[in-house]
Amino acid sequence: MSYPYQIKSLEEYNSAYKKSVEDPEGFWENIAENFTWRKKWDKVLEWNFKEPKIKWFINGKLNITENCIDRHLKTLGDQPAIIWEPNNPEERTRVVTYSRLHKRVYQFAQVLINNGVKKGDRVCIYMGMVPELAYAVLGCARIGAIHSVIFGGFSAQSIADRLYDAQAEFIVTCDGAYRGGKDIPLKSIIDDALIGNRIVKRVIVYTRTRTPISMLKGRDVWWEDEMEYAESQIEKDNIIRMPATEMDAEDPLFILYTSGSTGKPKGVVHSSAGYMVWTNYTFVNVFQYKPGDVFFCTADVGWITGHSYILYGPLSAGATSVMFEGIPTWPDAGRFWDIVDKYKVNTIYTAPTAIRSLMSYGLEPLKGKDLSSLKVLGTVGEPINEEAWHWYDENIGKGNCPIVDTWWQTETGGILISNLAGITPAKPSWATLPMPGVQPVLVDEKGNEATEPDEDGLLKGNLCIKAPWPAILRTTYGDHDRCRTNYFATYEDLYFTGDGALKNKDGYYRITGRVDDVLNVSGHRIGTAEVENAINMHAGVIESAAVGYPHDIKGQGIYAFVIYSHMHIDEEQTRKDIFQTVSRVIGAIAKPDKIQFVNGLPKTRSGKIMRRILRKIAEGETKNLGDTTTLLDPAVVDDIQKGKL
Numbered sequence: 049m050s051y052p053y054q055i056k057s058l059e060e061y062n063s064a065y066k067k068s069v070e071d072p073e074g075f076w077e078n079i080a081e082n083f084t085w086r087k088k089w090d091k092v093l094e095w096n097f098k099e100p101k102i103k104w105f106i107n108g109k110l111n112i113t114e115n116c117i118d119r120h121l122k123t124l125g126d127q128p129a130i131i132w133e134p135n136n137p138e139e140r141t142r143v144v145t146y147s148r149l150h151k152r153v154y155q156f157a158q159v160l161i162n163n164g165v166k167k168g169d170r171v172c173i174y175m176g177m178v179p180e181l182a183y184a185v186l187g188c189a190r191i192g193a194i195h196s197v198i199f200g201g202f203s204a205q206s207i208a209d210r211l212y213d214a215q216a217e218f219i220v221t222c223d224g225a226y227r228g229g230k231d232i233p234l235k236s237i238i239d240d241a242l243i244g245n246r247i248v249k250r251v252i253v254y255t256r257t258r259t260p261i262s263m264l265k266g267r268d269v270w271w272e273d274e275m276e277y278a279e280s281q282i283e284k285d286n287i288i289r290m291p292a293t294e295m296d297a298e299d300p301l302f303i304l305y306t307s308g309s310t311g312k313p314k315g316v317v318h319s320s321a322g323y324m325v326w327t328n329y330t331f332v333n334v335f336q337y338k339p340g341d342v343f344f345c346t347a348d349v350g351w352i353t354g355h356s357y358i359l360y361g362p363l364s365a366g367a368t369s370v371m372f373e374g375i376p377t378w379p380d381a382g383r384f385w386d387i388v389d390k391y392k393v394n395t396i397y398t399a400p401t402a403i404r405s406l407m408s409y410g411l412e413p414l415k416g417k418d419l420s421s422l423k424v425l426g427t428v429g430e431p432i433n434e435e436a437w438h439w440y441d442e443n444i445g446k447g448n449c450p451i452v453d454t455w456w457q458t459e460t461g462g463i464l465i466s467n468l469a470g471i472t473p474a475k476p477s478w479a480t481l482p483m484p485g486v487q488p489v490l491v492d493e494k495g496n497e498a499t500e501p502d503e504d505g506l507l508k509g510n511l512c513i514k515a516p517w518p519a520i521l522r523t524t525y526g527d528h529d530r531c532r533t534n535y536f537a538t539y540e541d542l543y544f545t546g547d548g549a550l551k552n553k554d555g556y557y558r559i560t561g562r563v564d565d566v567l568n569v570s571g572h573r574i575g576t577a578e579v580e581n582a583i584n585m586h587a588g589v590i591e592s593a594a595v596g597y598p599h600d601i602k603g604q605g606i607y608a609f610v611i612y613s614h615m616h617i618d619e620e621q622t623r624k625d626i627f628q629t630v631s632r633v634i635g636a637i638a639k640p641d642k643i644q645f646v647n648g649l650p651k652t653r654s655g656k657i658m659r660r661i662l663r664k665i666a667e668g669e670t671k672n673l674g675d676t677t678t679l680l681d682p683a684v685v686d687d688i689q690k691g692k693l
């Protein structure tokens with residue numbers, strides 16, 4: 049595989065960027081030429097941010113799996129596409145070559161067809177990090193079914209909501225999943241999610257942990273049986289190399305649910321062609337991937353990072369992608385470095401929260417690990433603090449590996465702002481320059497472009513993007529107006545990211561964090577409204593307010609202020625009870641780090657909770673809480689401060 053569009057110098061970056069802004073259609077057309085199309089597009093781009101309506105590669109026809117698999121078979125058939133590292137390091141590694149991946153994907157595509165799945169149907173995937181998860185995702189893409197992967201940490205209730213929102217008729221899951229010392233009973237959680245569900249027709253269950261599970265006749269089938277049957281059909285009927293379904297460039301490829309500032313997660317919808325071109329282009333350029341390199345993205349496929357940089361980006365580039373089932377700290381905090389050593393990993397791409405967590409174990413876990421194969425380090429998910437950046441640089445990269453700080457979002461499909469490894473300059477804790485095709489702008493509350501630098505020469509504002517890049521979200525599933533109001537209505541003719549940012553005189557961007565009611569806990573997005581809804585479902589809770597506060601490892605922790613109905617309670621016990629409710633409603637990832645019981649919340653006369661004040665208290669601010677005179681009862685603030693945890 050060669051990448052003629054790989055940027056090789058700062059000058060090349062500058063000219064690519066310039067061209068991408070002056071002639072976006074010509075620029076992306078040249079790049080899109082490097083993919084396999086059943087039919088080329090008639091027109092490159094049509095868009096407006098009013099509705100919004102965004103179409104790339106209009107009337108182009110393709111199938112993303114032919115680009116991720118089939119086109120590599122001739123030259124890379126025997127090359128590992130996926131190297132799978134099991135949770136338990138004693139268990140056997142699995143190496144999936146491109147040929148094997150091809151076979152498994154068309155075989156599973158046949159399984160889906162046998163089970164009644166058609167193009168456009170929604171298939172919910174709730175699995176651990178096993179190669180079969182990749183087969184399931186790509187099998188859906190092969191026949192044009194829309195996959196909706198749900199992270200294994202979400203509760204039955206969250207799954208039920210997502211199943212309903214997507215009107216999904218099919219589920220692919222596992223009996224259980226191994227994660228560190230824990231076994232997660234995935235099928236049993238799915239069974240709970242399906243109580244009262246009348247839409248799901250089929251659940252396909254892959255055996256991983258051999259935990260006893262219930263299998264309902266007529267609804268639940270075993271993956272292994274289905275694959276065997278598909279194999280026999282393929283042999284007998286000679287349906288060899290199950291042809292991929294032809295997709296329109298704009299046909300939806302997948303839905304991925306993510307949190308916003310309202311209580312209900314949104315189903316972000318990505319297209320086929322634009323998403324493919326973007327994940328490939330950013331993968332090849334940001335990480336400066338060279339054929340044969342081993343790329344290790346530590347994310348879970350349940351999040352957008354796993355979709356774009358374990359599967360679609362690397363595979364479309366014919367790369368070797370490491371897929372890790374476990375967690376960074378099990379059986380010990382040296383696990384990532386064992387994996388780097390074992391597979392001679394060239395690029396590791398992880399989250400600042402993981403780096404900070406591993407830092408806290410000191411240098412002992414690094415002893416005896418050969419990290420000399422590493423060439424590029426990457427981070428994603430949250431702002432990286434300078435201390436973590438330097439630790440990563442010195443101890444992992446040994447000062448020799450460029451670090452790419454990649455800023456993007458579930459909605460953007462792939463990286464939008466990042467340095468290119470070793471090509472454009474890095475600056476600790478700065479995401480630096482936009483990718484070609486990305487036109488950021490910083491605006492004030494009213495939408496006016498920030499033009500006056502502060503005394504440090506920095507522009508400050510809310511980060512927006514002026515024009516569409518190929519992988520911008522197309523809609524939110526089932527509710528297009530929600531997409532418009534969430535992202536395109538705050539400022540006219542701009543996509544609003546929800547993040548605040550700084551820009552220096554070199555044009556580098558530094559992302560400072562969310563400016564809406566969205567928290568970023570360990571690189572995962574969670575809405576304060578969602579957390580509050582969950583807490584409020586707990587019997588006895590009258591009202592609550594959740595805010596973020598700085599957390600050494602997680603980046604942000606969740607601090608909840610709760611009004612509880614009974615005066616004399618065992619606080620410790622009640623906290624644990626509330627944790628249980630939140631785990632049931634959302635999942636353990638949304639558990640507050642601190643719960644403070646209070647008698648009242650600071651409210652304006654019109655009844656609005658003044659979160660600004662609560663945020664300051666949670667952050668440990670004691671004096672400057674800002675103006676409290678508009679409060680209905682300013683005394684509650686003192687009260688809350690006295691009880692601060």
Ligand code: WT7
Nearest residue numbers: 353428429430431453454455456457458559573
């Ligand atoms: C939010 C998006 C992108 C995949 C993982 C998270 C924050 C992401 C960075 C970064 C500072 C970052 C933003 C963004 N974020 N990357 N390099 N520097 N902040 O995806 O769950 O959709 O969250 O993560 O606040 O809006 P997500």
